[in-house]
Amino acid sequence: MARECAADQRSTDEDDQRGIGEEAMKCKLCIEQGHPPNFGSPPRCAFESGEFSSDNWNCATAIRIRELMYQESFGELGLRLRMHDQSFGSLWVPPHPEDIPYGKRIGPWRGGGFISGYWYKDRGQTEMLIRVDPRDGGNEKEAALRLTLAEAEAAIENWDLYKLEPKR
Ligand SMILES: [Zn+2]
Secondary structure, three states: OOOOOHHHHHHHHHHHHHOOOOOOOOOHHHHHHOOOOOOOOOOEOOOOOOEOOOOOEOOHHHHHHHHHHHHHOOOOOEEEEEEOOEEEEEEEEOOOHHHOOOOOOOOOOOOOEEEEEEEEOOOOOEEEEEEEOHHHOOOOOOOEEEOEHHHHHHHHHHHHHHHHOOOO
16 A cells, blocks of 8 residues: 655544544545445445444445455454354454564554454445454453444554464
Protein backbone atom coordinates (compact mmCIF):
# COMPACT_ATOMS: atom_id res chain seq x y z
CA MET A 1 0.00 0.00 0.00
CA ALA A 2 1.43 3.35 -1.02
CA ARG A 3 2.06 6.13 1.45
CA GLU A 4 1.51 9.20 -0.69
CA CYS A 5 3.35 11.92 1.19
CA ALA A 6 4.34 13.13 4.62
CA ALA A 7 1.25 15.34 4.93
CA ASP A 8 -1.07 12.37 4.35
CA GLN A 9 0.78 10.35 6.94
CA ARG A 10 0.51 13.18 9.47
CA SER A 11 -3.26 13.47 9.05
CA THR A 12 -3.61 9.70 9.49
CA ASP A 13 -1.76 9.90 12.78
CA GLU A 14 -4.05 12.73 13.87
CA ASP A 15 -7.06 10.60 12.97
CA ASP A 16 -5.70 7.80 15.14
CA GLN A 17 -5.24 10.16 18.07
CA ARG A 18 -8.76 11.55 17.85
CA GLY A 19 -10.06 8.18 18.91
CA ILE A 20 -13.52 6.72 18.61
CA GLY A 21 -16.77 8.38 17.66
CA GLU A 22 -15.72 11.97 17.12
CA GLU A 23 -15.95 12.25 13.35
CA ALA A 24 -17.12 10.10 10.43
CA MET A 25 -14.26 8.30 8.72
CA LYS A 26 -13.70 5.37 6.43
CA CYS A 27 -11.23 2.53 6.59
CA LYS A 28 -8.22 2.78 4.27
CA LEU A 29 -9.48 -0.13 2.15
CA CYS A 30 -12.89 1.53 1.61
CA ILE A 31 -11.12 4.73 0.49
CA GLU A 32 -9.03 2.67 -1.95
CA GLN A 33 -12.07 0.69 -3.10
CA GLY A 34 -14.24 3.72 -3.87
CA HIS A 35 -17.48 2.75 -5.63
CA PRO A 36 -16.72 -0.28 -7.85
CA PRO A 37 -18.76 -0.13 -11.11
CA ASN A 38 -20.24 -3.60 -10.48
CA PHE A 39 -21.74 -2.48 -7.13
CA GLY A 40 -25.35 -1.34 -7.42
CA SER A 41 -25.07 1.03 -4.49
CA PRO A 42 -21.99 2.55 -2.88
CA PRO A 43 -20.27 0.55 -0.12
CA ARG A 44 -20.93 1.71 3.43
CA CYS A 45 -17.92 1.49 5.72
CA ALA A 46 -18.37 -0.47 8.96
CA PHE A 47 -15.93 1.77 10.81
CA GLU A 48 -17.26 5.31 10.25
CA SER A 49 -17.31 5.99 13.99
CA GLY A 50 -13.92 4.37 14.53
CA GLU A 51 -15.66 1.31 15.99
CA PHE A 52 -17.49 -1.51 14.18
CA SER A 53 -21.13 -0.78 13.30
CA SER A 54 -23.59 -3.32 11.88
CA ASP A 55 -24.90 -0.57 9.58
CA ASN A 56 -22.48 -1.42 6.76
CA TRP A 57 -22.43 -2.86 3.26
CA ASN A 58 -19.37 -4.30 1.52
CA CYS A 59 -16.93 -2.45 3.79
CA ALA A 60 -13.61 -3.51 2.29
CA THR A 61 -11.94 -4.06 5.68
CA ALA A 62 -14.81 -6.18 7.04
CA ILE A 63 -14.86 -8.23 3.82
CA ARG A 64 -11.06 -8.67 3.98
CA ILE A 65 -11.32 -10.01 7.53
CA ARG A 66 -14.05 -12.42 6.40
CA GLU A 67 -11.75 -13.59 3.58
CA LEU A 68 -8.93 -14.17 6.05
CA MET A 69 -11.29 -16.22 8.25
CA TYR A 70 -12.09 -18.34 5.19
CA GLN A 71 -8.49 -18.65 3.95
CA GLU A 72 -7.15 -19.58 7.37
CA SER A 73 -9.92 -22.12 7.95
CA PHE A 74 -7.83 -24.45 5.76
CA GLY A 75 -5.07 -24.28 8.36
CA GLU A 76 -5.58 -24.04 12.08
CA LEU A 77 -5.75 -20.27 12.66
CA GLY A 78 -9.21 -19.51 11.31
CA LEU A 79 -12.74 -20.84 11.21
CA ARG A 80 -15.58 -20.27 8.78
CA LEU A 81 -18.90 -21.96 9.27
CA ARG A 82 -22.28 -21.59 7.56
CA MET A 83 -25.28 -23.15 9.26
CA HIS A 84 -28.88 -22.52 8.13
CA ASP A 85 -27.77 -19.53 6.01
CA GLN A 86 -26.02 -17.86 8.96
CA SER A 87 -22.26 -17.53 8.51
CA PHE A 88 -19.85 -17.43 11.45
CA GLY A 89 -16.13 -16.75 11.40
CA SER A 90 -13.15 -16.53 13.71
CA LEU A 91 -9.54 -15.61 13.15
CA TRP A 92 -6.43 -15.65 15.26
CA VAL A 93 -4.47 -12.40 14.80
CA PRO A 94 -0.68 -12.53 15.01
CA PRO A 95 1.21 -9.78 16.82
CA HIS A 96 3.18 -7.32 14.68
CA PRO A 97 6.72 -8.75 14.26
CA GLU A 98 8.21 -5.74 16.06
CA ASP A 99 5.88 -6.24 19.02
CA ILE A 100 7.68 -9.41 20.08
CA PRO A 101 9.60 -10.04 22.11
CA TYR A 102 8.87 -6.70 23.76
CA GLY A 103 10.16 -4.64 20.82
CA LYS A 104 9.77 -0.89 20.56
CA ARG A 105 6.46 -0.96 18.74
CA ILE A 106 3.43 -1.60 20.92
CA GLY A 107 0.52 -2.44 18.64
CA PRO A 108 -3.07 -3.33 19.46
CA TRP A 109 -2.37 -7.05 18.94
CA ARG A 110 0.84 -7.24 20.95
CA GLY A 111 0.01 -10.57 22.53
CA GLY A 112 -1.84 -11.87 19.49
CA GLY A 113 -5.62 -11.96 19.71
CA PHE A 114 -8.84 -13.21 18.21
CA ILE A 115 -11.64 -11.80 16.06
CA SER A 116 -15.08 -13.41 15.86
CA GLY A 117 -18.14 -12.40 13.91
CA TYR A 118 -21.19 -13.35 11.91
CA TRP A 119 -23.08 -12.35 8.76
CA TYR A 120 -25.97 -13.65 6.67
CA LYS A 121 -25.08 -16.04 3.83
CA ASP A 122 -22.38 -14.26 1.84
CA ARG A 123 -24.20 -10.94 1.79
CA GLY A 124 -22.37 -7.64 1.84
CA GLN A 125 -23.50 -6.66 5.32
CA THR A 126 -21.26 -7.92 8.11
CA GLU A 127 -23.55 -8.14 11.13
CA MET A 128 -20.91 -8.31 13.87
CA LEU A 129 -17.14 -8.29 14.38
CA ILE A 130 -15.75 -8.42 17.90
CA ARG A 131 -12.33 -8.72 19.41
CA VAL A 132 -11.94 -11.51 21.95
CA ASP A 133 -8.86 -10.85 24.00
CA PRO A 134 -7.55 -12.71 27.02
CA ARG A 135 -5.23 -9.74 27.68
CA ASP A 136 -8.23 -8.08 29.34
CA GLY A 137 -9.54 -11.34 30.71
CA GLY A 138 -9.40 -9.99 34.26
CA ASN A 139 -12.09 -7.53 33.22
CA GLU A 140 -14.86 -9.46 31.58
CA LYS A 141 -16.60 -6.33 30.27
CA GLU A 142 -13.51 -5.57 28.18
CA ALA A 143 -12.59 -9.10 27.14
CA ALA A 144 -14.98 -9.02 24.15
CA LEU A 145 -15.54 -5.68 22.46
CA ARG A 146 -16.63 -4.42 19.06
CA LEU A 147 -13.62 -4.29 16.79
CA THR A 148 -12.18 -0.79 16.32
CA LEU A 149 -10.90 0.59 13.02
CA ALA A 150 -7.34 0.70 14.39
CA GLU A 151 -7.56 -2.95 15.49
CA ALA A 152 -9.08 -4.06 12.18
CA GLU A 153 -6.43 -2.34 10.07
CA ALA A 154 -3.61 -3.58 12.32
CA ALA A 155 -5.00 -7.14 12.13
CA ILE A 156 -4.84 -7.05 8.30
CA GLU A 157 -1.34 -5.53 8.35
CA ASN A 158 -0.12 -8.13 10.85
CA TRP A 159 -1.56 -10.93 8.72
CA ASP A 160 0.14 -9.57 5.58
CA LEU A 161 3.47 -9.52 7.46
CA TYR A 162 2.86 -12.94 9.02
CA LYS A 163 2.28 -14.47 5.59
CA LEU A 164 5.65 -13.18 4.43
CA GLU A 165 7.38 -14.83 7.36
CA PRO A 166 5.19 -17.39 9.12
CA LYS A 167 6.30 -18.50 12.56
CA ARG A 168 4.11 -21.52 13.14
ZN1 LIG B 1 -14.61 0.22 5.44
